[in-house]
Amino acid sequence: MEKGLICLNSLDATLAYARAMFVRLLSLGIAACSLASPVAAAPRGDCEHPLPNTDLRHCSFAGRRLAGVNLRGARLDGVDFSNARMPGCDLSAASLREADLKWALLPDCVIVGADLDHADLFHVTFDGGTLDRSRFAGANLFGANLNEVKARKADFSGAYMKDIAMEESDFSNSRFDRSFMMRAVLIGSRLHGASLRHVVLTGAAFEQADLTGADFSHAVLNGAHFNEADLSGARLSGAIVTNVVLDGARLEALVDPPEALSGADHEESE
Numbered sequence: 001m002e003k004g005l006i007c008l009n010s011l012d013a014t015l016a017y018a019r020a021m022f023v024r025l026l027s028l029g030i031a032a033c034s035l036a037s038p039v040a041a042a043p044r045g046d047c048e049h050p051l052p053n054t055d056l057r058h059c060s061f062a063g064r065r066l067a068g069v070n071l072r073g074a075r076l077d078g079v080d081f082s083n084a085r086m087p088g089c090d091l092s093a094a095s096l097r098e099a100d101l102k103w104a105l106l107p108d109c110v111i112v113g114a115d116l117d118h119a120d121l122f123h124v125t126f127d128g129g130t131l132d133r134s135r136f137a138g139a140n141l142f143g144a145n146l147n148e149v150k151a152r153k154a155d156f157s158g159a160y161m162k163d164i165a166m167e168e169s170d171f172s173n174s175r176f177d178r179s180f181m182m183r184a185v186l187i188g189s190r191l192h193g194a195s196l197r198h199v200v201l202t203g204a205a206f207e208q209a210d211l212t213g214a215d216f217s218h219a220v221l222n223g224a225h226f227n228e229a230d231l232s233g234a235r236l237s238g239a240i241v242t243n244v245v246l247d248g249a250r251l252e253a254l255v256d257p258p259e260a261l262s263g264a265d266h267e268e269s270e
Contacts (some may be wrong), residue, residue, distance in 0.1 A: 042075050050074070052090075062100075217256075237263070 021059040045054030050061075052072040060080045075095050082102040092112040099119045118138040126144070130270040131151035141161045149169045159179045166186045173193040183203045190210040197217045207227040211234050218238040229246040235254035244260075251261065 042073075045074065 008251045015258075042055040042168045043051060045051055045056040045059070047056065047059035047061075050059065050069065050071060050127075051055055055075040056071070057075055057077055057079060061084050062080045063083045064081075064085070066084060066086045066089065068189075069086055070090045073080050073093045074089050074091075076091075076099055077095050077097045079096070080100045080101050081104045084101070084104045086109065087105065087107050089106055089109040090111075091106075091114050092110055092227060094111075094114045096114060096116045098121050099116065100212070101124045102120055102122040103124070104121075106129060107125055108138050109126065110130050111126070111134050112130060112132050114133060116132075116139055118142045119136070119140070121136070121139050121141045123142050123143040124145070126149055126210055126266065127147045129146075129149050129151055131154050133153045135155045136159050136212050136270055137155055137157045139156070139159045141156070141159050141164055142218050143163050144161070144165070146164065146166045146169055148167070151174055151176070152170055152172045154174045156174065156176045156179050157251045158177070161176075161179050161181045161184055164181065164184045166184060166189055168188045169185075169186075171194055172190055174191070175195045176199050177195055178196045178199065179196075180200045181204060182240045183200065183205075184201055185205045186209050187205050187207045188209060189206075191214050192210055194211075195215045196219050197215055199216075199217075199219045201219055201224050202222045204221070204224045206229045207225055209226075209229045211226075211229055211231045213233045214231070215235045216239045217235055219236075220240045221244055222240060222242045223244065224244045227245055230250045231254065232252045233255065235255040239258055240256050241260050246261075251257070253262070
């Protein structure tokens with residue numbers, strides 16, 4: 001009986017030890033993950049002399065002149081950049097969720113893989129910049145300037161983009177689903193393979209744009225101008241196309257075109 005009791009006590013002790021070791025290893029693993037995370041590891045930054053890969057959420061850069069500033073990988077969620085002047089800046093991989101960039105000037109900036117979801121970008125200027133793979137979901141881009149930018153595979157889903165200027169830019173394979181782009185100007189821009197499903201594009205200007213393979217399913221295109229645009233292979237399932245202008249547009253191999261386009265003049269412009 002005593003031997004059985006000793007064995008039972010030994011088993012209990014072994015199980016307790018194993019359980020303690022498991023908890024210890026689990027805590028070490030969580031700590032290691034925390035140390036490996038760039039967000040958790042970002043040190044508190046200096047607002048007067050901001051550096052990349054730092055946490056600057058306590059700062060305000062409103063009205064500041066920061067030409068060429070490097071803020072790669074910085075934490076800038078909710079930070080005030082209103083009226084800031086930052087030509088040639090680098091915000092790649094930075095987090096600017098819900099940041100305030102109203103009227104900010106960011107021409108020729110490199111903003112690759114950044115997160116600007118729900119940021120206020122009212123009348124911001126990104127002209128000449130590189131915005132590849134950055135996120136602007138739910139952002140306010142009313143009256144913004146994105147002329148001559150490269151924004152390939154960017155995400156503008158659900159963004160408010162009324163009266164936005166996006167001329168001579170490359171938005172190939174980008175996503176605009178459910179965004180509001182009334183009177184958007186995309187003259188001469190490239191939107192090859194872009195997704196514009198359920199987008200309001202009333203009065204938009206697509207003259208000479210490359211829209212090959214773009215998806216306009218259920219988009220509202222009332223009064224949009226497609227003069228000399230290339231819509232070859234574009235999908236228009238359920239799109240509303242009242243009073244669209246298609247002079248010289250290319251409409252070869254359209255997918256599910258609305259009845260209103262069935263008799264449209266789509267001769268290639270000379």
